[in-house]
Amino acid sequence: MEFTFDWEDNKENIKKLNGIIEDHKDKKGALMSVLHEAQDLFGYLPIEVQRIISEGLKVPLAEVYGVITFYSQFTLIPRGKYQIGICLGTACYVRGAQELVDKVKKDLSIEVGGTTSDRKFSLQATRCIGACGLAPVMSVNDEVYGRLKAEDIPEILEKYKNM
Amino acid sequence: MITLDDLKTIKSNTLSRICLRSREDKANVESLYTKQVLLCRGTGCTSSKSDKIEDEFIRLLKEKNIDDKVDIVKTGCFGLCEAGPIVVVYPEGTFYSHIKVEDVETIVEEDLIKGNVVKDLLYKESISEDKIKAIDEVTFYKKQERVALRNCGLINPEDIDEYIAYDGYVGLYKALNEMTPENVIEAMKDSGLRGRGGGGFPTGLKWEFTAKAIGDKKYVLCNADEGDPGAFMDRSILEGDPHSVIEAMAIAGYAIGADEGYVYIRAEYPIAVQRLQVAIDQAKEKGLLGKNIFGTGFNFDMEIRLGAGAFVCGEETALIASIEGQRGMPRNKPPFPANKGLWDKPTLINNVETYANVPQIILKGSDWFKTLGTEKSPGTKVFALGGKINNTGLVEIPMGTTLREVIYDVGGGIPGGRKFKAIQTGGPSGGCITEENIDTPIDFESLNALGSMMGSGGMIVMDEDTCMVDIARFFLDFTVEESCGKCTPCREGTKRMLEILEKITDGKGELEDIEKLESLAETIKLSSLCGLGQTAPNPVLSTLNYFRDEYLAHVQEKRCPAGACQSLLQYFITEDCIGCTKCARNCPASCIDGKVKQRHVIDVEKCVKCGACVEACPVNAVIKK
Numbered sequence: 001m002e003f004t005f006d007w008e009d010n011k012e013n014i015k016k017l018n019g020i021i022e023d024h025k026d027k028k029g030a031l032m033s034v035l036h037e038a039q040d041l042f043g044y045l046p047i048e049v050q051r052i053i054s055e056g057l058k059v060p061l062a063e064v065y066g067v068i069t070f071y072s073q074f075t076l077i078p079r080g081k082y083q084i085g086i087c088l089g090t091a092c093y094v095r096g097a098q099e100l101v102d103k104v105k106k107d108l109s110i111e112v113g114g115t116t117s118d119r120k121f122s123l124q125a126t127r128c129i130g131a132c133g134l135a136p137v138m139s140v141n142d143e144v145y146g147r148l149k150a151e152d153i154p155e156i157l158e159k160y161k162n163m
Numbered sequence: 164m165i166t167l168d169d170l171k172t173i174k175s176n177t178l179s180r181i182c183l184r185s186r187e188d189k190a191n192v193e194s195l196y197t198k199q200v201l202l203c204r205g206t207g208c209t210s211s212k213s214d215k216i217e218d219e220f221i222r223l224l225k226e227k228n229i230d231d232k233v234d235i236v237k238t239g240c241f242g243l244c245e246a247g248p249i250v251v252v253y254p255e256g257t258f259y260s261h262i263k264v265e266d267v268e269t270i271v272e273e274d275l276i277k278g279n280v281v282k283d284l285l286y287k288e289s290i291s292e293d294k295i296k297a298i299d300e301v302t303f304y305k306k307q308e309r310v311a312l313r314n315c316g317l318i319n320p321e322d323i324d325e326y327i328a329y330d331g332y333v334g335l336y337k338a339l340n341e342m343t344p345e346n347v348i349e350a351m352k353d354s355g356l357r358g359r360g361g362g363g364f365p366t367g368l369k370w371e372f373t374a375k376a377i378g379d380k381k382y383v384l385c386n387a388d389e390g391d392p393g394a395f396m397d398r399s400i401l402e403g404d405p406h407s408v409i410e411a412m413a414i415a416g417y418a419i420g421a422d423e424g425y426v427y428i429r430a431e432y433p434i435a436v437q438r439l440q441v442a443i444d445q446a447k448e449k450g451l452l453g454k455n456i457f458g459t460g461f462n463f464d465m466e467i468r469l470g471a472g473a474f475v476c477g478e479e480t481a482l483i484a485s486i487e488g489q490r491g492m493p494r495n496k497p498p499f500p501a502n503k504g505l506w507d508k509p510t511l512i513n514n515v516e517t518y519a520n521v522p523q524i525i526l527k528g529s530d531w532f533k534t535l536g537t538e539k540s541p542g543t544k545v546f547a548l549g550g551k552i553n554n555t556g557l558v559e560i561p562m563g564t565t566l567r568e569v570i571y572d573v574g575g576g577i578p579g580g581r582k583f584k585a586i587q588t589g590g591p592s593g594g595c596i597t598e599e600n601i602d603t604p605i606d607f608e609s610l611n612a613l614g615s616m617m618g619s620g621g622m623i624v625m626d627e628d629t630c631m632v633d634i635a636r637f638f639l640d641f642t643v644e645e646s647c648g649k650c651t652p653c654r655e656g657t658k659r660m661l662e663i664l665e666k667i668t669d670g671k672g673e674l675e676d677i678e679k680l681e682s683l684a685e686t687i688k689l690s691s692l693c694g695l696g697q698t699a700p701n702p703v704l705s706t707l708n709y710f711r712d713e714y715l716a717h718v719q720e721k722r723c724p725a726g727a728c729q730s731l732l733q734y735f736i737t738e739d740c741i742g743c744t745k746c747a748r749n750c751p752a753s754c755i756d757g758k759v760k761q762r763h764v765i766d767v768e769k770c771v772k773c774g775a776c777v778e779a780c781p782v783n784a785v786i787k788k
Contacts, residue, residue: 072644073470073471090587094551
């Protein structure tokens with residue numbers, strides 16, 4: 001799925017990004033910190049943003065891209081308004097988290113790591129979120145749903161579809 | 164500049180605030196409050212809305228006009244996550260579990276105002292012979308010994324005064340004023356503390372190497388990149404007692420001659436990151452970090468660096484690369500970080516739990532530490548207990564406790580009367596331990612001898628419904644995803660192993676696949692660059708060792724004995740069928756036959772295993788077997 005970067009919509013954020021770059025420019029090993037803050041701003045790290053960071057920090061674009069693609073937290077496509085995270089830590093897996101993943105994939109017709117075309121939902125398989133007592137666990141943005149069964153999924157999704 | 168007297172003043176001023184829940188000094192101090200409500204705000208309980216519960220308490224106390232008499236304290240993890248959200252009321256130590264926002268009013272009315280215990284909300288084990296047991300007397304806590312977790316669930320992690328009231332930063336004072344750096348290292352060596360991140364390398368020795376390394380600048384790092392699926396002790400320590408790590412890093416800095424430290428922590432742990440930042444700011448403000456600490460001329464400063472979700476960054480050389488702003492790829496050792504670490508300077512790296520032990524060792528002495536645990540593995544270890552077990556949560560036990568004690572006494576056994584099958588320790592780098600070895604005392608050597616390892620301390624219990632081949636596949640899937648790709652054995656080898664395991668769980672495995680798996684596993688173990696690859700085959704080797712019959716059943720009989728592998732299961736309609744025809748009408752493959760009001764039958768040859776019939780059946784008569 002292609003998502004285009006809108007320069008006009010992101011004018012303010014780009015100004016902020018330049019400020020962040022300015023703050024970090026002289027710090028050693030600043031790239032990771034800048035990427036974190038940039039992703040908070042834009043929600044993802046498109047090539048346009050990577051170019052600005054590359055020029056600002058004087059780090060080759062290839063290296064910026066290399067770092068982004070290495071870490072699973074950084075993303076090149078926008079995340080949905082509602083970010084679904086299903087914990088695939090061992091405790092959740094043993095208690096049936098895979099069935100939750102399969103159900104969400106089927107119901108939203110997206111793959112893990114994907115975003116629906118209306119940018120409403122995105123799906124991530126997260127590592128242990130530390131709520132093993134509630135396994136298996138799914139989160140939608142900051143809301144955590146524990147002790148889930150695949151049958152519970154449609155009702156939860158329905159709630160967000162209408163929001 | 165802060166002095167020892169300042170610490171003492173803070174302690175005595177704070178005691179009136181905390182004495183209700185304090186283990187000591189209860190008799191001599193007058194409490195500022197009549198009751199104190201401790202509320203777990205660790206990740207687990209916060210996920211079950213303990214933040215909303217806190218708001219409700221605050222609102223109601225104000226409304227009832229008792230907010231000056233009753234104190235609400237938010238704490239880190241209590242350990243017993245299964246029972247969350249947890250609320251404990253002091254001075255009695257009344258242990259309420261599974262609290263919902265609606266329950267808050269009852270607790271306020273009955274317990275806080277009228278002084279009656281709300282029996283319906285008690286943790287189920289809190290009453291015996293009609294007597295209410297305090298939190299310390301609950302079986303889950305009885306066999307535990309809390310050193311690294313000593314303040315978790317007891318203090319407000321965002322209040323440095325509470326940490327100081329439990330003798331916090333006195334260890335740092337003692338190190339700086341009464342000990343030379345050599346003394347500190349000697350004490351650490353003598354304590355026998357071994358790295359709690361998994362490897363178990365003697366901590367004092369590591370400190371000594373870094374102290375002796377030549378360099379104009381040295382660094383202290385804290386590895387908080389806990390990536391093991393199913394392990395959350397480091398995060399919980401940072402959430403519940405961040406100052407213990409800060410104090411320890413300052414002590415380490417003094418011992419090795421460093422004035423700067425970094426905590427490398429996952430961005431996925433927002434609560435831990437936030438509390439650690441609060442703690443660092445408070446320590447700086449009090450002069451416990453920064454320049455000329457305790458007037459001794461010792462300077463130490465630290466900051467947080469966020470990881471971005473790469474398991475390999477738990478590997479020390481990869482972690483260093485990541486702090487430097489690069490891809491987190493490991494490199495060959497030697498040179499070890501002790502000699503050539505962050506920006507090529509001598510660098511000390513320990514993990515969170517290791518550091519959490521340090522202030523206590525300095526304060527109470529290495530002899531005290533050695534009274535805990537076993538001779539070769541002194542002290543305690545924190546485990547994250549999960550999977551098919553009643554008391555999921557965080558436990559800290561003295562080394563040498565047996566697995567049986569952990570599973571049955573602390574963990575409360577297997578739910579639903581199911582049978583114990585295996586316990587997996589050490590995460591993706593570890594292996595399974597079966598019933599046969601369940602009486603093994605837990606320490607570094609004995610777990611290694613069983614083909615598993617301590618690892619960071621994840622313990623996942625499995626019962627008869629867990630397929631061991633599928634678990635091996637699950638871990639390999641994780642390794643393949645997390646391999647950094649630098650060396651071929653790990654990048655290509657683990658992928659091939661995963662393919663074979665997928666083939667087997669899909670029911671397409673052949674006998675020679677098992678041989679291939681074994682030979683690949685041995686090669687990858689020997690030839691990988693870093694710990695990730697070297698240990699990646701462990702789950703496969705250990706399940707092959709203990710559960711070869713399950714592999715054989717998948718390969719030879721195309722059957723999954725645990726009934727977990729989808730492709731090997733068949734749908735079946737039981738005698739409960741009422742003949743409503745719903746299943747047949749919903750089946751996309753038209754493979755269900757049967758007359759109205761008679762039991763239906765599935766043609767397994769045609770069945771596509773979509774599960775539509777299971778969803779359609781109103782009486783749960785369709786099962787998988």
